Amino acid sequence: MTTSPDWAGAVKMLDGADQVCLACHVRPDADALGSMLALAQALATRSAVVLASFGDEPFEVPAVLRFLPGAGLLTPPAEYPAQPEVMVSLDASSIDRLGRLAANATAAGQLIVLDHHASNAGFGALNLVDPRAAATAVLARELIRRLDIPLSQDIALCLYAGLVADTGSFRFSSSTPQVHQLAAELLSTGIDPGVVSRELYDRAPFAYLGMLAAALRRAALDRGAANGRGLVWTTVTRADRAPACLTMDAAESVIDQLRRTDEAEVAIVLKEADDGTWQASVRSKELADVSTPCAALGGGGHVRAAGFAFSGSPDAAITAFKRELDRPA
Numbered sequence: 001m002t003t004s005p006d007w008a009g010a011v012k013m014l015d016g017a018d019q020v021c022l023a024c025h026v027r028p029d030a031d032a033l034g035s036m037l038a039l040a041q042a043l044a045t046r047s048a049v050v051l052a053s054f055g056d057e058p059f060e061v062p063a064v065l066r067f068l069p070g071a072g073l074l075t076p077p078a079e080y081p082a083q084p085e086v087m088v089s090l091d092a093s094s095i096d097r098l099g100r101l102a103a104n105a106t107a108a109g110q111l112i113v114l115d116h117h118a119s120n121a122g123f124g125a126l127n128l129v130d131p132r133a134a135a136t137a138v139l140a141r142e143l144i145r146r147l148d149i150p151l152s153q154d155i156a157l158c159l160y161a162g163l164v165a166d167t168g169s170f171r172f173s174s175s176t177p178q179v180h181q182l183a184a185e186l187l188s189t190g191i192d193p194g195v196v197s198r199e200l201y202d203r204a205p206f207a208y209l210g211m212l213a214a215a216l217r218r219a220a221l222d223r224g225a226a227n228g229r230g231l232v233w234t235t236v237t238r239a240d241r242a243p244a245c246l247t248m249d250a251a252e253s254v255i256d257q258l259r260r261t262d263e264a265e266v267a268i269v270l271k272e273a274d275d276g277t278w279q280a281s282v283r284s285k286e287l288a289d290v291s292t293p294c295a296a297l298g299g300g301g302h303v304r305a306a307g308f309a310f311s312g313s314p315d316a317a318i319t320a321f322k323r324e325l326d327r328p329a
């Protein structure tokens with residue numbers, strides 16, 4: 001998507017709606033849920049009825065995101081209108097990323113797509129898609145500005161969480177001067193950045209250490225992969241999480257340990273879900289495009305951070321991934 005976003009059109013749609021239904025991608029991260037709850041709380045200051053959801057069953061906010069304000073506006077997908085009058089999709093690169101709510105998006109009277117994934121082909125009637133945006137939170141902030149709704153601390157906290165998450169706490173190259181300016185604007189509402197980093201990154205139950213140890217002990221380095229730039233990978237199995245009943249999102253941060261490896265341009269963590277299927281988180285440093293191989297395996301994401309799902313053996317998935325990674329462009 002390269003056409004310039006029709007902000008005025010979106011404002012008109014949202015201003016004229018009696019009910020606005022928001023949805024973000026399944027298994028939401030801080031940018032998806034934060035952007036959605038920020039926009040939901042902003043719209044709720046108007047007279048419109050606001051519903052927000054994501055298409056997971058069971059419908060549960062990931063434990064690590066429960067500090068985000070605005071959860072009172074969440075509605076389970078089963079109670080979501082089948083044909084929303086106006087619907088907004090946030091941080092979903094394609095309609096199937098909405099999971100159970102993809103059908104509702106298809107049936108929506110008007111669908112606005114707010115997203116920053118380069119692979120987003122624009123599945124809405126109105127597409128506010130900007131791949132240069134460091135986070136969907138950047139676009140959500142712009143929409144709230146255009147709607148002329150002031151930032152409350154609760155809205156700012158949600159946006160800040162999304163910005164922190166998608167910029168790797170302002171460590172990635174996406175942390176432009178504009179990103180820092182937005183961070184400054186959000187912090188100037190009086191929110192505490194320490195709360196966001198502590199909740200997102202600096203806490204876990206004691207049992208997490210055992211799970212992390214098991215995953216790191218299994219880490220394997222393939223120096224020849226990624227065209228000789230190296231690949232490091234490991235798994236987080238159901239058995240690793242079982243002793244302390246840790247949920248899948250406890251495995252999310254394992255990739256941040258793995259990707260430190262100097263000898264590897266690419267890092268992959270394969271996480272086994274409770275139903276025995278797997279999700280792969282893939283990261284690269286500065287050279288490898290991981291979004292293309294992930295897309296070839298049915299997933300997607302960004303150039304330096306992407307993922308895919310599979311069922312079957314981790315070894316077979318890694319073999320398939322390496323083949324796609326080394327495929328000449």
Ligand SMILES: [Mn+2]
Nearest residue numbers: 031091136166
């Ligand atoms: Mn995002």
